[in-house]
Amino acid sequence: xxxxxxxxxxxxxxxxxxxxxxxxxxxxxxxxxxxxxxxxxxxxxxxxxxxxxxxxxxxxxxxxxxxxxxxxxxxxxxxxxxxxxxxxxxxxxxxxxxxxxxxxxxxxxxxxxxxxxxxxxxxxxxxxxxxxxxxxxxxxxxxxxxxxxxxxxxxxxxxxxxxxxxxxxxxxxxxxxxxxxxxxxxxxxxxxxxxxxxxxxxxxxxxxxxxxxxxxxxxxxxxxxxxxxxxxxxxxxxxxxxxxxxxxxxxxxxxx
Amino acid sequence: xxxxxxxxxxxxxxxxxxxxxxxxxxxxxxxxxxxxxxxxxxxxxxxxxxxxxxxxxxxxxxxxxxxxxxxxxxxxxxxxxxxxxxxxxxxxxxxxxxxxxxxxxxxxxxxxxxxxxxxxxxxxxxxxxxxxxxxxxxxxxxxxxxxxxxxxxxxxxxxxxxxxxxxxxxxxxxxxxxxxxxxxxxxxxxxxxxxxxxxxxxxxxxxxxxxxxxxxxxxxxxxxxxxxxxxxxxxxxxxxxxxxxxxxxx
Numbered sequence: 001x002x003x004x005x006x007x008x009x010x011x012x013x014x015x016x017x018x019x020x021x022x023x024x025x026x027x028x029x030x031x032x033x034x035x036x037x038x039x040x041x042x043x044x045x046x047x048x049x050x051x052x053x054x055x056x057x058x059x060x061x062x063x064x065x066x067x068x069x070x071x072x073x074x075x076x077x078x079x080x081x082x083x084x085x086x087x088x089x090x091x092x093x094x095x096x097x098x099x100x101x102x103x104x105x106x107x108x109x110x111x112x113x114x115x116x117x118x119x120x121x122x123x124x125x126x127x128x129x130x131x132x133x134x135x136x137x138x139x140x141x142x143x144x145x146x147x148x149x150x151x152x153x154x155x156x157x158x159x160x161x162x163x164x165x166x167x168x169x170x171x172x173x174x175x176x177x178x179x180x181x182x183x184x185x186x187x188x189x190x191x192x193x194x195x196x197x198x199x200x201x202x203x204x205x206x207x208x209x210x211x212x213x214x215x216x217x218x219x220x221x222x223x224x225x226x227x228x229x230x231x232x233x234x235x236x237x238x239x240x241x242x243x244x245x246x247x248x249x250x251x252x253x254x255x256x
Numbered sequence: 257x258x259x260x261x262x263x264x265x266x267x268x269x270x271x272x273x274x275x276x277x278x279x280x281x282x283x284x285x286x287x288x289x290x291x292x293x294x295x296x297x298x299x300x301x302x303x304x305x306x307x308x309x310x311x312x313x314x315x316x317x318x319x320x321x322x323x324x325x326x327x328x329x330x331x332x333x334x335x336x337x338x339x340x341x342x343x344x345x346x347x348x349x350x351x352x353x354x355x356x357x358x359x360x361x362x363x364x365x366x367x368x369x370x371x372x373x374x375x376x377x378x379x380x381x382x383x384x385x386x387x388x389x390x391x392x393x394x395x396x397x398x399x400x401x402x403x404x405x406x407x408x409x410x411x412x413x414x415x416x417x418x419x420x421x422x423x424x425x426x427x428x429x430x431x432x433x434x435x436x437x438x439x440x441x442x443x444x445x446x447x448x449x450x451x452x453x454x455x456x457x458x459x460x461x462x463x464x465x466x467x468x469x470x471x472x473x474x475x476x477x478x479x480x481x482x483x484x485x486x487x488x489x490x491x492x493x494x495x496x497x498x499x500x501x502x503x504x505x506x
Contacts (some may be wrong), residue, residue, distance in 0.1 A: 002352070002353075002392050006390050125352065126352055127351070127352040127353070127356060147352070148350065150352070151350055151351070151352060151393075152346075152350075154394045155346050155394070195346075195347060198342065198344065198347040199347050199350050201306065201311055201340075201342065201347070202340075202342050202347050202348045202350065203350065203360075204311055204335075205309055205311060205335060205339070205340040205342075206335070206339075206360055206361035206364060206408065206409070206412065207332065207335055207336065207361055207364030207365055207412075208364060209332075209364065212360075212364075213363035213364060213366075214363065215356065215359045215363060215369065215372060215373070217369070
């Protein structure tokens with residue numbers, strides 16, 4: 001994701017606030033559809049696809065991350081086909097139950113919203129994203145925490161895996177008692193406190209006074225205005241009218 | 257009279273749990289000098305270092321940096337003059353990329369964007385990391401992380417560099433590069449370390465701390481060659497003073 005964020009494109013150059021607002025509007029609109037709506041959701045595929053195409057960021061890492069998160073979302077809808085068996089749609093002689101339709105919309109909405117959020121991070125970078133959030137009025141303490149979580153997640157997970165390895169080497173082939181994991185988590189927490197203290201020392205030593213100044217200045221230009229207004233208009237239109245159905249009808253009439 | 261870069265007088269410090277970490281420590285460091293600070297674990301080295309740029313408050317005694325007394329009011333200015341480089345680069349490199357990390361200090365100083373960019377470029381060039389500027393810290397080698405940590409402080413143009421165990425976790429080649437860098441830096445340097453051979457190669461003078469007291473202060477070769485003194489304070493005479501180090505032949 002960091003590599004993708006360092007690329008350059010018209011999407012990368014947009015103000016982070018623009019992309020945050022665009023992504024939020026997209027997520028809210030997509031999530032506002034009821035659980036039996038499938039066709040009206042299809043035009044929303046345009047947003048992630050166009051952003052991917054214009055920014056030219058690699059698709060594979062995004063897809064891989066979506067797949068990692070997918071089991072959680074699919075689990076939420078996995079029981080729908082069993083509980084909701086009322087037939088809602090007939091394709092030829094085959095009846096599709098409401099459960100399968102709602103399962104499909106859950107999967108589709110998950111795919112769309114997670115893709116949009118990942119594209120936001122991949123075309124903005126965590127640092128600029130946090131700067132944008134702060135400019136949008138998100139409390140500074142929260143934004144700073146987010147930035148540090150992102151920076152130290154790797155360090156702490158590395159520490160954790162080294163601790164687990166050292167315990168396993170001494171424990172032999174038998175499974176570890178759950179209590180051992182409790183101790184490990186506690187130790188990791190204490191170590192994180194110590195590290196937080198040392199990071200704070202390093203920040204104070206370089207003049208930290210509660211606010212983090214940034215090299216990059218943000219400017220909301222006409223391109224940003226066009227991006228936000230254009231997409232929000234499209235989202236509202238796609239929410240109000242079923243664009244896929246309209247297009248189908250128009251094409252049907254032309255064909256007739 | 258010439259103003260010392262650092263002038264510490266009768267500095268004492270106790271932690272809130274009552275541990276007396278420093279007892280009446282006094283020394284002066286002249287501009288451009290490179291001084292090694294050695295002592296066993298718990299001798300008070302890190303506590304002394306954290307005093308030198310005002311992180312820990314002066315409880316008793318005084319510290320002057322370039323003639324300016326260190327107080328709560330002057331701490332901000334002192335921090336621009338005394339750059340502290342911590343033992344673990346992961347503590348020092350807290351921003352998402354090397355470049356942003358190097359820019360952090362100058363930006364906090366309120367410098368203009370052009371000046372910050374110039375300083376960041378100069379500092380990264382100095383430590384040989386110009387081609388790593390956009391990298392996140394977790395994708396640097398141990399040697400590169402150390403160099404990046406030094407660059408983040410060099411970008412603030414400090415007059416004094418204070419380092420805590422700069423050679424920890426470095427392979428021989430990275431350690432050699434560090435020694436060459438330390439020798440080439442024009443700033444006044446105070447280097448706290450257990451790596452006595454590094455002290456021999458980079459410092460002309462040594463301070464020996466033991467139990468929070470300054471027990472010896474003098475030329476590197478004379479003090480580190482004093483086997484009795486070294487053993488008494490939990491140290492040992494470095495091999496480099498007995499044999500020529502093989503890397504020096506390069």
